[in-house]
Amino acid sequence: MEKYQHQQFEAKWEKVFQDNGLYWAGESINKPKYYILDMFPYPSGSGLHVGHPKGYIASDIVARYRRMCGYDVLHPMGWDAFGLPAENYALENKIHPSIAVEHNIDIFKKQLSILGLSYDWRREIKTTDPNYYRWTQWIFLQFYNSFYDRKAGRARPISELAIPEGLSPKERRAFIDEHRLAYESNKPINWCPTCKTGLAKEDLEEGRCERCGSKVELKPLRQWVLRITEYADRLLDDLDLLSDWEDSIKDMQRAWIGRSRGANVAFIIKAGGKEIGNLAVFTTRPDTLFGCTYVAICPEQPILNELAPYIKNWSEVEHYIYEASQKTELDRTDLNKDKTGVRLEGCEAINPVTGQGVPIFVADYVLGNYGEGAIMAVPAHDDRDYLFAQKYSLPIIQVVLGPDDHLPYTGSGKLVNSHFLNGLEVEEAKKVIINWLVERGVGEETTNYRLEDWTFSRQRYWGEPIPMIHCPRCGTVPVPIDQLPVRLPMVDHYEPSGTGESPLITIKEWIHSTCPQCGGPAEREANTMPQWAGSSWYYLRYLDPHNDKCLVDHEIERHWSPVDLYVGGAEHATRHLIYARFWHKFLYDLGVVNYPEPFTKLRHVGLIIGEDGRKMSKRWGNIVNPDNMVAQFGADALRLYEMFMGPFDQSNEWHTSGLKGTRRFLDKIWSLKSKVTSEVNNLEVDSQVQRTISKVGADIEHFKFNTAISALMILVNKLSEQQTINRENYQKLLIILSPFAPYLTQELWSLLGNEGFISEQSWPTVDEKILQTELTTLVVQFNGKTRGVITLPINTSQQKIIDIIKQTPKLNKYWIDQAEPKKIIFLPNKLINFVF
């Protein structure tokens, strides 16, 4: 069989397609828009392996399909080029990151361009371009200049913040700063000693740096933080708007945000019968307040300073606090570790409902960064408190009845030993007790989140400079908008200092600046933004990439937003996808964007793993380079194979032999060309063509590319059996194959003498008349067991079918003793089942 030479036309057509602007979006007025977005890559030094383009191929198929269905498709690509990996790569290879990044982008772009991806390259962006990060900085300044109005449920300009009267200028300033959505904090942060930078909670994996795997340490460091927690409720509740997101991703985000509704309860602290302080604890189970037998606070609880003079065993307590501070987060939260604590001798906490005192412990199983850093312990109804109470022989009071006597019991049930709560169900008791507490001013309904504010400073060179200035007279002052971008200086030495200071601090000519307020000498903020900053809004910049007046024109944004389809890896579920939703909602509050959610439909791509079953990595030497595969088999075959491997969202092992298979399939189509005539095919073939058009279209929309390709293969097998192939049918096959194999189908399209581009053809309409066949196969069952299949004209009546079966030798033997069946189950055109 004749084989085609992909080398002879793939590159040729790619150039023609690009030169003709086939993939330009926004060129037609009347078509409906469709925005298809890929998660833009990080141009690393090692180039692409065959796993990377899988998602790009899928979105490209949808893009091509949508164009053929009459949509004005926006399908852009760009580069997420700031961040640690680029900088580490640059340090290792002793090339400046800006040069390394340019080089890597070149390689990536070359690798992508031979795959036939239909991007509108006029819109290419990169996050390291000052004309891009200017707007990243602009957004940061908007955060700085906004506060969150909880009543209105949105961000507002900080100038509209209601400031209490009678504050001194200093207090006024502090009050305002406390409400900014970008704020400076001195709280200890997660510090990676290897990467030498602070990290956000999202950058950790089991207490280790997600990049390098080092255990992170807590380090007190001044840093910029974004108040993402103000958006927690909207980020959570609006997930319900995203009906076309996979539930697994939504569940992951829900768990990450981790909303808990409960109450803060105030305990008065007494020593020697005297009130010496007040401690709030957070609980989701205020109903169990009568079962509280001790209170535990974390070693960082500020109240310890107040209590210190009254604590009789202070040296022991102090030692415990010190020990806890020496532990890493990973060790602190190790579930297997024994619970420890030290009782604060001489102090007691008064339970507001009973008026009785309970002991207070400092215990490092209480987390400092959640709730109030203090808990009311109810050993009977909490696993951890139970273990602790047993260890320290503390009383255990059951207040909720479980199905048996087993304690601890954390389920629901009726309240006992709880005075006015007795007999109530847990949920009811919660409401009653909260009311009781609120009325007496000793408690309030409270919601807490696992989500933490976003640590936004990195003590590294390769990131967007944070556009702030520190003035010895005016304090922290934002860089005026018209002075953006604050450019990252090109320097020879950019190694991280490791001291907690950004390497930019050493670049005196850059650091020294003037205060925009007083004009006096001042210093620039030397920290840079995290890797996730640029990617939190990039999808908006594609819409209007060259605008130098605003980040995106209002009308243009209104036209293209939101993203209709977003394709990328599931590993971004709790990082990029939460950050981007957060920024988008903030921009929505500012009026920059028109929709509350950025991405309407989200699909995640499964990994391609090595032939040895391991993740593709240099370390295992199992990397397959797409360039080699394209050289050997052609881009079309590679595209087909990656889509044919299995369900799109599933991981699959790479097998080059499978790629040979899809290439064989394309060779078959090539050789069919010699059978093409004007003679008509029979109805069966025509009908099969129609069925395939219908199935392939539906499968593309549902991301079932593997079955779409299988349907195409079945059609090709059918056509191969024919002596001649009607030209019309063959061309329809080429058209519906073209989203998968754009080069080969274009070549054949042209060889058949057609003008123009196959990608500009309309998706064939399905002819319902031809689609309907006149015959149907009916399954014949006796007592539920399939005994045969008969082919019948459609809509044959039940009685007629019974007559046929009685006359069919292979089937009538099951008609037991000529008896009448007890029951007949008849599904017209599908199945008949006789129950005897």
Place this chain on the structure above:
RNA sequence: GCCGCGAUGGCGAAAUUGGUAGACGCAUCGGACUUAAAAUCCGACGAUAUUAAAACAUCAUGAGGGUUCGAGUCCCUCUCGCGGCACCA
């Protein structure tokens, strides 16, 4: 521990969502073509029993139970694997 997903031939997988289990492809085996190989074409390909061969039959979708005329699909129990969260009170 909690939440979610999954388990189908030698392999990747299909199955109109309760109606012919294994489509399509890979690998393998046999045949054709060839001096030969590759490529290509034709054929076989879940297991078992019976048979000269086939037809037919029985069993079979991680295990065990259940619902149903009928279960890969629905329900219950369990095993294993993957992903997420995890001392979050």
